[in-house]
Amino acid sequence: xxxxxxxxxxxxxxxxxxxxxxxxxxxxxxxxxxxxxxxxxxxxxxxxxxxxxxxxxxxxxxxxxxxxxxxxxxxxxxxxxxxxxxxxxxxxxxxxxxxxxxxxxxxxxxxxxxxxxxxxxxxxxxxxxxxxxxxxxxxxxxxxxxxxxxxxxxxxxxxxxxxxxxxxxxxxxxxxxxxxxxxxxxxxxxxxxxxxxxxxxxxxxxxxxxxxxxxxxxxxxxxxxxxxxxxxxxxxxxxxxxxxxxxxxxxxxxxxxxxxxxxxxxxxxxxxxxxxxxxxxxxxxxxxxxxxxxxxxxxxxxxxxxxxxxxxxxxxxxxxxxxxxxxxxxxxxxxxxxxxxxxxxxxxxxxxxxxxxxxxxxxxxxxxxxxxxxxxxxxxxxxxxxxxxxxxxxxxxxxxxxxxxxxxxxxxxxxxxxxxxxxxxxxxxxxxxxxxxxxxxxxxxxxxxxxxxxxxxxxxxxxxxxxxxxxxxxxxxx
Numbered sequence: 001x002x003x004x005x006x007x008x009x010x011x012x013x014x015x016x017x018x019x020x021x022x023x024x025x026x027x028x029x030x031x032x033x034x035x036x037x038x039x040x041x042x043x044x045x046x047x048x049x050x051x052x053x054x055x056x057x058x059x060x061x062x063x064x065x066x067x068x069x070x071x072x073x074x075x076x077x078x079x080x081x082x083x084x085x086x087x088x089x090x091x092x093x094x095x096x097x098x099x100x101x102x103x104x105x106x107x108x109x110x111x112x113x114x115x116x117x118x119x120x121x122x123x124x125x126x127x128x129x130x131x132x133x134x135x136x137x138x139x140x141x142x143x144x145x146x147x148x149x150x151x152x153x154x155x156x157x158x159x160x161x162x163x164x165x166x167x168x169x170x171x172x173x174x175x176x177x178x179x180x181x182x183x184x185x186x187x188x189x190x191x192x193x194x195x196x197x198x199x200x201x202x203x204x205x206x207x208x209x210x211x212x213x214x215x216x217x218x219x220x221x222x223x224x225x226x227x228x229x230x231x232x233x234x235x236x237x238x239x240x241x242x243x244x245x246x247x248x249x250x251x252x253x254x255x256x257x258x259x260x261x262x263x264x265x266x267x268x269x270x271x272x273x274x275x276x277x278x279x280x281x282x283x284x285x286x287x288x289x290x291x292x293x294x295x296x297x298x299x300x301x302x303x304x305x306x307x308x309x310x311x312x313x314x315x316x317x318x319x320x321x322x323x324x325x326x327x328x329x330x331x332x333x334x335x336x337x338x339x340x341x342x343x344x345x346x347x348x349x350x351x352x353x354x355x356x357x358x359x360x361x362x363x364x365x366x367x368x369x370x371x372x373x374x375x376x377x378x379x380x381x382x383x384x385x386x387x388x389x390x391x392x393x394x395x396x397x398x399x400x401x402x403x404x405x406x407x408x409x410x411x412x413x414x415x416x417x418x419x420x421x422x423x424x425x426x427x428x429x430x431x432x433x434x435x436x437x438x439x440x441x442x443x444x445x446x447x448x449x450x451x452x453x454x455x456x457x458x459x460x461x462x463x464x465x466x467x468x469x470x471x472x473x474x475x476x477x478x
Contacts, residue, residue: 007350007364008343009051009067016051018366019068020454022145022431023057023411025395027221027310031062031341032349033138038066038074039343044139046077050347055366056338056357058457059394061411065366075150078143083151089269096140096276100283103137106130107290115297123298124321130291131314137287141280148277152435155179155270162257171248173383177443178250180435183271186278187217188415192444195239207233216289217415222310224396226289238422274435281414304332311335313351376459376475378428381439384448385471387478388425390464392457393417407468409456413438421445426468428456428475450475 009016026034031054038049049070057063066074082092110126118126159179163172185193191214195202202210208229215226227235250271254264292306299309302320309317311332334353340360341351352360361367391402393410402408402420412431413421421427421441425448429438432451442449448470453459456475460466465478 006344007053008345008347010345012051012067013363013365016365017068018053018065018364019071021064021066021071023061023063025060025220025224026062027223028313028335028339028341028351029310030221031064031339032313032351033135034064034142035341035343035349037135037138037142039347041135041139044143045074046081047073049074050343052342053364053366054339054341055361056340058411059398061395062339075146078147079150082143083147083269083273086265086269089272093272093276096144096280099133099137099140100279103133104283104286104290106133107287107294111290111293115293118297120301120321123294123301124318126294127298127317127321130294134287137283141284144273144276144280148273148435149433151266151270151273152180152433155267156434158263158267159257159259162259162263166257168257174248175253176434178248178253179267179271180274180440180443181247181250181271182275182278182440184275186275187214187282188418189278189440189444191217191236192239192418195236200237200239202236210236216286219285219288219292220414220416222288222292222295223307224288225307226292235416235419238419270435274440277435278437278440304329308332308336311339313349315349376453376456377473378450378453378456378475379434380449380470380473381432381434381436381451382427382442382447382449383470384426385467385469386426386448387465387467390428390460390462390466392460392462393420394457407466409460410438411457412436413441421447426450426470428453428460428468430454430456 035052035054038045038052042048049066051067051070053065054062055065082088107130110130113126115123156176159175163169163175168175182189191210194210211229211232215232218224218227218231254267259267295309296306298317298321299306302309331353335351337353338357339351339353340357341349344350386407388405388407390409391406393399393402393408396416399417399420402423404423405425406423407426407428408420408424409428410417410430412429413427414437418441422445427438427442427447427449429436429451430453432438434451436451438449439451448468450468450470450473453475460475460477467476467478469476
């Protein structure tokens with residue numbers, strides 16, 4: 001077992017200011033990719049970083065932290081290289097879609113093979129091929145995540161300056177809706193569109209076909225199963241009662257507000273990035289879905305469940321397949337309770353579990369501290385002002401607790417959350433910006449939404465009656 005003092009950033013701990021970037025229901029494998037990518041792929045990231053760590057989050061979540069200075073350098077470097085003009089963005093888009101398609105097609109090819117007949121050596125080669133395509137695509141999954149929030153915030157500030165200049169505050173929501181509506185529909189919005197087009201009445205062969213086409217949407221990570229047909233039917237019920245809104249074309253808005261060409265080009269770039277941000281998740285979930293047979297076969301040979309394999313490091317899997325090392329089931333059991341990951345002085349992944357986690361959190365100055373917040377503020381993503389009972393959602397398993405008229409409080413949201421979001425009176429999230437999943441879906445459903453509060457899931461407790469002022473961006477406990 002590695003010691004906690006051998007991290008690559010141990011000597012810099014006094015200078016590090018940790019910044020939380022995300023919290024998700026990710027296992028060890030995807031977390032390892034996140035830690036490695038920002039360090040090793042300088043061909044994609046103009047500024048790299050070694051000062052990042054994954055720690056246990058709330059519930060079954062893992063949380064990703066990075067040194068704040070490193071984060072600023074990452075963002076600025078990516079912006080300068082890829083999004084300082086439309087031409088650079090077009091080059092970025094081309095490679096993004098190419099690597100995304102290559103990842104999904106590789107996963108599909110591998111998953112369709114007769115894996116049972118292959119030797120451990122051949123299985124290892126396929127695993128390495130899959131990992132290579134996954135990591136290459138994950139460059140874009142990461143950079144698109146980083147750039148989207150940066151571009152969206154800047155674009156919102158640009159358009160808001162024109163709204164103020166021409167006194168169009170009464171149309172602010174409509175203008176934001178037009179600007180931040182994706183140019184193309186990603187999978188979850190396309191599914192919604194299809195169901196609404198048929199007034200929710202999709203039966204028989206049409207339902208089966210639609211299910212086969214979209215059942216992969218729930219595959220957030222290797223430990224998440226595809227939707228069952230029953231789960232899929234329950235999911236699409238939420239798409240049948242959306243109120244249609246009158247939409248204004250963004251081109252018309254730009255003309256009325258006399259937006260300069262320079263600003264208009266930037267706003268178009270932000271608009272295009274809304275789709276890129278959603279499409280990156282589509283590629284990743286499809287890749288996970290099509291690769292499930294590969295990981296099921298590896299898990300069978302390790303004598304563990306398919307979902308357990310997401311709690312093993314890449315090298316641990318390779319070592320088993322090449323040397324037939326015995327798998328430590330206790331290790332997996334401990335990691336499911338929580339794990340901590342970072343790079344050592346040789347830039348190798350370290351994954352700690354059990355008692356090592358709490359000791360290392362103290363060493364890294366990341367131990368949980370109770371912070372009292374007098375008020376909660378965030379970014380208004382969809383206008384409205386409501387009061388209701390708060391339900392905290394830390395993960396997919398909590399979604400069943402959200403009843404009609406409740407206010408859904410979550411770290412973030414993704415496609416699995418949509419039925420619960422449809423039942424909700426309002427949405428509040430810790431993470432996200434004006435183009436986040438929560439923001440887009442809330443605007444589609446016409447319900448109030450405040451994002452980027454940072455502390456909503458700890459500020460509010462389950463069952464609290466709260467006031468959600470999605471006009472001024474404030475949440476108050478009543």
